[in-house]
Amino acid sequence: MTSVLESPRTMRTPELPATMKAVVCYNPGDYRLEEVPVPVPGPDEVLTKVEACGICMGDVKTFHGAPSFWGDATQPRYVKPPMIPGHEFIGRVVAAGPGGEAHHKVAIGDRVISEQIVPCWACRFCNHGEYWMCEKHDLYGFQNNVNGAMAAYMIYPKEAIVHQVPDGVPIEEAILIEPLACSLHAADRGNVGPDDVVVVAGAGTLGLGIIGGLRRQNPKTLIVLDTRAERLDLATRLGADLTLNPLETDVVAEVKRLTDGYGCDVYIDATGYAPSVNQGLAMVRKLGTYVELSVFNEESTVDWSIIGDRKELDIHGSHLGPYTYPRAIDYVATRKIDVRGLVTHQFPLEQFADALQVMERGEHSLKVILIP
DSSP states (O other), rough: OOTTOOTTOOOOOTTTTTTEEEEEETTTEEEEEEEEEEOOTTTOOOOEEEEEEEEEEHHHHTTTHHHHHHSSSSOOOBSSBBOOOOOEEEEEEEEEEHHHHHHOOTTTTEEEEEEEEOOSSHHHHHHOOOOGGOOOETTTTTTTOOOOOBBSSEEEEOOOOEEEOTTTSOOOHHHHHHHHHHHHHHHHHHTTTTEEEEEEESHHHHHHHHHHHTTTTTOOOEEEHHHHHHHHHHHHHTTTTTETTTTTOOOOHHHHHHHTOOEEEEEESSSSOOOHHHHHHHEEEEEEEEOOOOOSSSOOOOOOIIIIIITOOOEEESSTTTTHHHHHHHHHHHHHSOOTEEEEEEEEGGGGGHHHHHHOOOOSSOEEEOOO
16 A cells, blocks of 8 residues: 555655654544655645645545445545545745745745645646536645645645635634635525525524525525524524524424415535435425525435425536635625634644544534644
8 A cells, every 4th residue: 555655745855754643544433643754845836734624424424435435335435545635724834836826825934724626727627617526626735745734744735725724814814715605605506685584494504505505695584494502502693593403393384474475595514414305305495495405324216306396406516716716805804794702612733633523523523623
């Protein structure tokens, strides 16, 4: 097996340490803290020192071997171990290969973020500006040619999409730029208007970002569903007009009652929980819009006649954060969307296993981050 240590970039650079600590994934459940060489940037690449790395439920599902990442009889393996996980990050440029600073329009010392996807820029999707659906589809932290941020240093390759982040944004807020970019894309996919009643299912980090984005679109009524009271409180702070707990209320009946029996105009699912899909199809009105952002552990079975024959719904997927990073950076930096308090736990890199467990349990936790 090729090791993450064996790379043409791992030449020694006098100005930087020779090695660094990194979490290396080999198989589901087999994540190891190792001492690995600090990578050296090649042509048109930059090396960043990682300030922080966020953990999302996708990382937890990858750790546990979810088929959507590791493959099964019906879908190919997506991950390419051994790799360094971590696709939510913020860092500073500390070195550049030939042409790297000019190519990415950055300088040594700049605070930067790179979009999750590293597009190939050659496939039909990239050639049509749809880079987030790149056929090659390299994402930081899931393939060993684009190692992620559970490490002290990481490379932004030539193909990366790099954005600068203001120095004054606290780490606990800057680390939320990536999930907020995804949330803004999901909110945009809802095509929400001022007369719409919108339901957001799930008030985790992504759901809360969707709420913040939707509030700026000013729907008629914004309803949020979650089973945790502390998350519903945050949803209210970020702009929800009404919050409901599905464990305490028949949420489908209540939303229909509030809409004269019709149902909501737009339903956006950010739960990662399969039953939420059928809940949304039951709740949304005829000719309504359903948006799906989640990554699921299991298949969700639905009656497609609801989508077609009965309601003629518009169904929209939502993937990554295309063209939304500048907006997300502005909203975080100016607190137009106030993300303070969404980071609930910080761990040193050495305690990555504890961090994954806290993220998975979700008990009085929301965004968990690692500090290398």
